[in-house]
Amino acid sequence: MSARLGVDPVACEGVGMCAHLAPELVRLDSWGYPILTARELDGRDERRAGQAVTGCPRRALFLDRRG
């Protein structure tokens, strides 16, 4: 099971919590909106990503899992 980080750009309001919680997976653009790593997440990444997902106050981040 692999996972990727995804964002609903309509729900996202550029709060930036994700970049604080998972700086190695998320950077912010010129206006403070998240640019996500495109890579498949390994176990350690996935824990970090999970923290960013649960920490998003807009519930805009998600983990896309494919079997």
Add this chain to the structure above:
Amino acid sequence: MTARPPVLHLASEPAPEPCRPLLEAPVRFADDHLGVLHVRDHLDEHRAAFGRRPRLSADEVLGLLDATALTGRGGGHFPVARKWRTTRDAVRATGRTAVVVANAGEGEPASAKDAALLVARPHLVLDGLATAAETVGAGDVVVWTHGDAHELHRVLAGALAERRAAGLVEPSVRLVSGPGRYLSGEASAVVRALSGGPALPEFRRRPAAVEGVRGRPTVVNNVETLARVGLLARSGATGATGAGTSLLTVLAARRRTVVEVPATALLADAARAGGWHGAPPQAVLLGGYGGSWVPWSEAAGLRVDEVALREAGLSLGAGVLALLPAGACGLAETARVSAYLAASSARQCGPCVFGLPAISGVVEALVRGDARKADLRRLQRFAGEVSGRGACHHPDGAVRMTLSALRTFAGDVERHRRRRPCAGVDHPPVLPVPVTP
């Protein structure tokens, strides 16, 4: 009323694809008003010209779509067979009926081909819609129009009434109008509006073909695509597959002309057919306002063929050929269009809300002679940050158009940057830009 045969060829020739199965002659728009069009197929004329709509099995229809590789003409050129199979499979898997939408929401300011087609051949579009509904297993069939397209609404309501009166065996159709904004014809905006929400694009984790209107599998097809399905279903009888031509809107000298050209035609042929005369244009904006500027010296010899254009990194998009005369300034046109696209954002996704005005601001500064090299580097960075980061493809198109202008009008960029006089600054505007709220 005279019957018009759909197949026009000499008896001595081998039966070729008719050269203009959808439009008999170019349709010229004097302004934004469709009242110039009196031609319209009533149901009896339509049947005399094309015959009755054959009822084919889903597998027969999908086989015909495969054989002709028909792609969507709303701008995306996605294979129709793949979209319909996805929805049919989702209907089978979930046991829920599908929603099928004929999208007549033509938001592209330079485009008029869908309007021209709907006024000329409403029943061919509705035939294709019925075939689509039967093929995927629809329980709800909709024609979506912009609320300010009163003429189209009247034509469609009239055509639907004729079909009901004639007792045609087909699913019943709802006519639904949304706002007349640039983005309200975007497929996910249509799905969202039909689900009870605003007509604004939305982010979807699963494609609408699987999970669309109120969670039901949903097909949204452009009306030209459906007219081609209407022809294709009859190909056994008429030989016209409907896949061999394209409807284009040619913008020449501030007039829009809708032409139908075969895939073997060159862009130069399409420009002539669309009323371009005299000295060649300096460039063309191909596809629409989210398309690409191409120098005419490169574009003139390209074929009106999506496959060939894709190989050149281009696309017919929504079928727009906006021709820029030699005396006009491509950067000034780009500044106006990019400001319009920024103002047309649905204002939902941050990179689009902030990025498009930032990009448009640099282009406007460049036109005024106020942009430095650092500003142009900033523009390139913004472009990279905006592209691909919206719920819909609106920001991608705006970026593509602007970057293609910087390449196509590279000489003008230098002249403007060094504040040398631009011959085109006082040229009247070429591309129509509606007033945005």
